[in-house]
Amino acid sequence: MSKRDYYEILEVSKNASAEEIKKAYRKKAIQFHPDKNQGNKDAEEKFKEAAEAYEVLSNDEKRRRYDQFGHAGVGGASGSGGFGGGMSMEDIFSHFGDIFGGSFGGFGGFGGFGSSRGQRVNKGSNLRVKVTLTLQEIANGVEKKIKVKKYVSCHHCNGTGADKGSSFSDCHTCRGTGQVTRISNTILGQMQTTSSCPTCSGEGRIITKKCAECNGEGLLRQDEVVTINIPAGVEEGMQLSVSGRGNAARRGGINGDLLVLIQEEKHPELIRDGSDLIYNLTLSIPDAILGAPVEIPTVEGKVKVKIEAGTQPGKILRLKGKGLPEVNGYHRGDLLVRINVYIPKDLTKEEIRSVEKLKDSASFVPKEGEEMNFFSRMKNMFD
Structure with a gap:
């Protein structure tokens, strides 16, 4: 199932400001909040979908990649399920709970999805x-x-950091809240600040006996x-x-x-230009004058192309659809063959005489309708 457009999910225009995106997300999150829609799976999915859209559009770099490449530019084509689809309600609130300010029934404590202890995720x-x-x-x-x-x-403690048979107890510093509040006197009066508890690192609990395998970290x-x-x-x-x-x-x-x-x-022969590819083809003077079949490399292999007689240096041949697909899959570029003509520097005496004949013969400009006769004479000279 293809993902919906993030702007469409939040119902904002592509030129929406950061503040407009934030307001739109808050509106959607309140509308589909699980405390208001208990047991409603559709509302839960829309709540996560809105979080995923906001996570991308509220980040300037991710928004730029999304605008340019669509969902694939922010990992949507990798099968990872994106942000909102791969995270729980608790995860979403731990990232975006600040925009609600804890003032809307249950947002501060995640309703039934979080912890009343205030422990961080x-x-x-x-x-x-x-x-x-x-x-x-x-x-x-x-x-x-x-x-x-x-x-x-x-693997020894299943990531808890506690040894088998050990338990956890409330942190004595923060009393299980994971936060400490300090009041300081300033010239402006008393100032209250809240920060993560330094004793339990904001977890609200401490281990009575650490796992010997990971030393209480829960990680290897x-x-x-x-x-x-x-x-x-x-x-x-x-x-x-x-x-x-x-x-x-x-x-x-x-x-x-x-x-x-x-x-x-780097490809040895092809040059990338967006979704188009460029190949520089160098022809000999006889092939440019008389025309010749040539092989052109593509990403799928070589293809044969007939070079027309009288092809001029600088001409570009376009092989439709032989370039690269765009990352969103809607368009495929072309292969552009740029014609160059090789002019030799070192010639034998015989080759010089042939070129002088050619020069004398080609000193006039062919009249209209005489081009084929002209190229036929060139062919006879080279033969």
């Missing part, structure tokens, strides 16, 4: 890898298996093979996101993302 860090693709892989799309060294949940570092589906038409410098395939979170939570930076391997 851990998120693993993102991983960044580079993938180099050939022109043929770019033309057809490709599945790549990449070995990455990453943090994974500890190891190699993992990740399969990435790269869509056709990607470009050098484009970044794809594979949701949830980055580092695991410390002591549980949600995994980070795997960010894939695209690099292109």
